[in-house]
Amino acid sequence: MTAKKGLQIASLAGIPIYVSWSWWFFAALIMVVFRPTFAQALPQTSTAWTWAVAAFFVLIMFGTVLIHELAHALAASSFRWKVNEVTLNFWGGATVYEHSSTGKAQTPLRSLTVAIVGPISNLIIAAAAWLILQVLLDPAGTAQVLLTITVWTNLLIGVFNLLPGHPLDGGRVVESAVWAATGSRARGMRAAGWSGRIIVLFLLVGGVLVPLIQTGEISPFTLVIVVLLSTMLWQAASAAIKAAQAQLLAEQLTITELTTPVQTILSDASISKLIPLLTGSGPGHEYQQLPIAVLELDTHNGHEVPVGLVDSHALASVPRSAWHLPVHTVARALNPQAQVHKSDTVETLFTTFMEFPNELIAVIDDSQVPHRVLGIINPESLAGRLQD
Template structure:
């Protein structure tokens, strides 16, 4: 359903977004209670703040994509927030490798700017208590979202780096898509291999939540990368 419009762009919230928000409240509510026992049940309201901050961070990411696309005259049809974060739909006219790359990198850039501002304010204002914790959460969430999305493989934004490089070198966007899709598969393999190495070595304790989330995200990324490869191969086959 569409609940709001931002900069003239409709923002659609899928039911899965509310499910992940509820999971965040259930997961982090007890954690906040342990840190601030004086809050009592209000700790769950603070945990709801976590979910709201995540929503704002993802929305800022997607809005940056939309505004960058608009700067090239590409109309944005909608922003969708869902279980896996968000997605921006826009119509790219006369796309080039440079324009495609600029639109894709605008999202991570927005998150890193927010993280930087939050880090600066947390030191400059000497915040304490719940406020300090929420600012720290904002910094960490935006830093993670920004850096993670820069990994060089589709469907992550950083995959456009690979796509644009191959596209510019070959003059064929579909070849760039296929290369970026395969790069996305490599990212998934490295992500799971890294997780397995940490768990097996026992060098540091890894919570079950981290393992489950990593596996779920890897599954989503593999699906996206594989679909990219399939579409690119189909287009290249028709062009022969």
């Protein structure tokens, strides 16, 4: 199965595993870069054999990164969080997961656990390869070369990912520590973002400046990799800082202050019932001014359940002769599960955004029985407001 994100190669516990198109370039690059190393380490072998060894090393790297990402995925799943996908790419891999309302609450310790298991898996692989090396009968053959490079690459991957800065796994460690100390996940995100920027500076100094000072030159390949990696890390760290600042600003407000009030109407009411809720006079113009939530009533407790939002364009296209149609025919569907209570914290709101990305969030007043819908929160509008 193919998709924009790459080729789906498998599914584990319902989690799709993709190999991105950039990974194939990474695989070819690894073969080209490491083939001379294998040729030097195995001087008695043919050129074809060294290419075969390089290809086998690519498979080892593939398995290494896959185990790393699956460790993240399985840890998140153990807390019943929703894992959307695992993708292997040029820079290694990524596991996309989000908190689920049916799962365990997000805490600094659980976030730390999901982050730390990835690098730990690399260190375990390195240790296992080293132990096999100790009992290897042929200390100078292909197996010895592959095991040795497996030890060092896994040590490098494990240690690098433990560096304390976003978006590396060590950044999640920083985030969790600050979150536990301050009670604010946003402060943890901001700290991890800034430490990520510092890591980029060290990477540029150690990868570019130091070699230039010591030898007066640097290989074009090293320069390109360091610059590309630094750019990716800097952009991710900056995005984390920006998101954290927006969340910190939002935390100074209440859910009610972030809510856009709405008028409400039942989904089976006729479109003609909308007319008293509208303002203005020009067809199409008035419909832009007032959001109207479409509701259904829970038959068990009478609570209001938001199921849609009146679509101004659809409403404007309905002739008067069709005003007898039910309101839900001119409504944009809403996810009734995407909601927060007016008494919830803003951190709960941001967690809900992660669980229901790109969804409008309904704000429920649960202090009354039956519950009422107070309004909606649009993540795009809120982001624009917090960035102004």
